[in-house]
Amino acid sequence: xxxxxxFTPQLFYELSLDRLVPADNFYRRVNHELDLHxxxxxxxxxxxxxxCQSIDPVVFFKILLVGYLNxxxxxxxxxxxxxxxxxxxxxxxxxxxxxxxxxxTISRTRQLFGEEIFLSLFQSVLKMCVNKGMVxxxxxxxxxxxxxxxxxxxxxxxxxxLEDASV
Numbered sequence: 731x732x733x734x735x736x737f738t739p740q741l742f743y744e745l746s747l748d749r750l751v752p753a754d755n756f757y758r759r760v761n762h763e764l765d766l767h768x769x770x771x772x773x774x775x776x777x778x779x780x781x782c783q784s785i786d787p788v789v790f791f792k793i794l795l796v797g798y799l800n801x802x803x804x805x806x807x808x809x810x811x812x813x814x815x816x817x818x819x820x821x822x823x824x825x826x827x828x829x830x831x832x833x834x835t836i837s838r839t840r841q842l843f844g845e846e847i848f849l850s851l852f853q854s855v856l857k858m859c860v861n862k863g864m865v866x867x868x869x870x871x872x873x874x875x876x877x878x879x880x881x882x883x884x885x886x887x888x889x890x891x892l893e894d895a896s897v
């Protein structure tokens with residue numbers, strides 16, 4: 731007899747995000763290996779002492795690292811991706827019932843730091859990943875468009891992630 735799956739959402743769930751993400755997950759390893767607490771000291775001068783709390787600088791740079799590793803250039807797409815991935819939610823410290831920051835918060839925070847400090851701190855984070863062996867130092871991308879191309883295979887260059895992580 732042919733089976734048919736019907737979905738009826740439960741009203742209440744008893745789950746743990748920690749239990750849903752495998753122990754050998756890449757983002758668990760990144761979270762365990764990288765100590766990003768230096769970001770608090772490095773970004774402290776860009777924040778006031780009164781008003782609403784901003785996005786956590788460690789969370790901000792973790793979100794950007796996820797975008798870099800997954801080649802996501804749009805802040806909207808990045809937040810959508812982070813919201814949908816259980817392992818990334820665990821990496822960021824956002825449980826299933828918590829909303830991630832708005833995409834505009836990512837853009838405004840990037841502008842708050844300015845290009846020079848932003849690039850410097852992001853390169854430090856990326857360099858830590860390379861030094862810990864989590865990123866090979868080389869990046870390969872494949873584009874699969876169904877068009878004929880007039881390109882020489884000798885002209886193709888492999889992108890060096892180490893260049894992005896260089897200080």
